[in-house]
Amino acid sequence: MRITKVAKAGTLESNDIxxxxxxxxxxxxxxxxxxxxxxxxxxxxxxxxxxxxxxxGVEGITIKAxxxxxxxxxxxxxxxxxxxxxx
Amino acid sequence: xxxxxxxxPSMLQDAAILGADSxxxxxxxxxxxxxxxxxxxLVREALKTIDFSQVELVVRVNPMDTEFGPxxxxxxxxxxxxxxxxxxxxxxxxxIVDTMLDKIEAEEGYLAGSIKIIALIETALGLENxxxxxxxxxxxxxxxxxxxxxxxxxxxxxxxxxxEIFYARNKVATACRALKVDSIDTPFTDTNDFEGLAKDTAxxxxxxxxxxxxxxxxxxxxxxxxxxxxxxxxxxxxxVLEVMQQAEKEGKGVCSLEGKMIDxxxxxxxxNTVALGxxxxxxxx
Numbered sequence: 001m002r003i004t005k006v007a008k009a010g011t012l013e014s015n016d017i018x019x020x021x022x023x024x025x026x027x028x029x030x031x032x033x034x035x036x037x038x039x040x041x042x043x044x045x046x047x048x049x050x051x052x053x054x055x056x057g058v059e060g061i062t063i064k065a066x067x068x069x070x071x072x073x074x075x076x077x078x079x080x081x082x083x084x085x086x087x
Numbered sequence: 088x089x090x091x092x093x094x095x096p097s098m099l100q101d102a103a104i105l106g107a108d109s110x111x112x113x114x115x116x117x118x119x120x121x122x123x124x125x126x127x128x129l130v131r132e133a134l135k136t137i138d139f140s141q142v143e144l145v146v147r148v149n150p151m152d153t154e155f156g157p158x159x160x161x162x163x164x165x166x167x168x169x170x171x172x173x174x175x176x177x178x179x180x181x182x183i184v185d186t187m188l189d190k191i192e193a194e195e196g197y198l199a200g201s202i203k204i205i206a207l208i209e210t211a212l213g214l215e216n217x218x219x220x221x222x223x224x225x226x227x228x229x230x231x232x233x234x235x236x237x238x239x240x241x242x243x244x245x246x247x248x249x250x251e252i253f254y255a256r257n258k259v260a261t262a263c264r265a266l267k268v269d270s271i272d273t274p275f276t277d278t279n280d281f282e283g284l285a286k287d288t289a290x291x292x293x294x295x296x297x298x299x300x301x302x303x304x305x306x307x308x309x310x311x312x313x314x315x316x317x318x319x320x321x322x323x324x325x326x327v328l329e330v331m332q333q334a335e336k337e338g339k340g341v342c343s344l345e346g347k348m349i350d351x352x353x354x355x356x357x358x359n360t361v362a363l364g365x366x367x368x369x370x371x372x
Contacts, residue, residue, distance in 0.1 A: 009125050015097040073136035074096040077129040084124065 007085035035067035092117035209233030234273030260295035
């Protein structure tokens with residue numbers, strides 16, 4: 001599945017994450033991640049985002065994520081919302 | 088019962104530890120129209136992930152006559168909240184939710200009837216019909232009175248004193264008592280007026296309502312203190328039940344305590360007081 005629009009979900013409030021998704025020219029999933037806990041949890045956040053993208057069967061997507069300390073459930077929810085809004 | 092906005096991760100994460108008996112994750116008034124989809128997914132993920140086992144978990148969905156209500160029920164019921172709070176409740180909408188829940192429970196392999204409903208009575212029509220609304224589904228475990236929307240529907244001013252909802256409180260309390268479900272009072276909306284909150288809560292309790300909703304965690308302690316039976320009330324209730332049991336053993340039809348006859352209403356009140364004391368952890372179970 002490919003997305004067709006640019007869409008956002010989430011906020012920049014603490015414990016939340018702002019996700020922006022857009023279509024990519026390639027079939028790859030490209031991720032730009034900023035996080036206040038990048039050093040400690042960057043790998044985990046990236047894994048949660050990519051897992052959700054894979055679970056939804058999306059290809060050719062660029063994701064920009066600005067994390068403010070979101071837990072996994074919030075990250076997954078915001079990625080899902082952004083992708084559904086972009087379809 | 089504490090209302091928490093459904094699209095705020097911080098508040099969702101803290102909801103279970105704030106001391107409320109029930110939390111209401113709100114998908115309706117606390118969420119803007121453009122964020123309904125986002126909140127619905129966030130609440131679903133929160134229910135799947137966060138341990139809310141210490142509290143009754145209620146989700147307020149959007150009204151069933153909006154485009155959001157049926158989508159909320161379909162997504163949220165599948166992760167099995169304890170209860171759904173149905174706004175602008177009337178018989179027809181309760182029956183629609185009941186039918187949807189029958190189907191979802193069967194599809195998900197949940198016990199039939201295990202997801203409960205609280206009806207939010209906040210229209211003149213709903214109020215006048217509250218008895219039938221409660222009877223519209225076996226899932227209904229309580230009614231929450233929504234004072235703000237009700238007074239808006241009635242075209243009258245909402246005041247701190249609350250005289251304008253006197254009839255509504257009486258009507259809800261009586262119907263709920265008759266059908267043995269909980270009656271929960273409308274929230275007190277001035278979150279800085281604790282004296283006003285205590286008075287408002289005491290008024291609701293005096294009219295027979297069995298609980299009160301809160302919109303700020305700072306309101307919980309006062310609400311609990313008003314609804315908790317005092318030590319003297321608990322002692323008296325236990326003594327009444329003791330005297331009654333003794334009379335039963337001795338085959339006496341009538342008994343008395345401190346010169347006052349103990350009859351069925353006194354015994355029922357004592358039983359209710361003891362049950363409330365146990366539920367609040369003031370007595371051993």
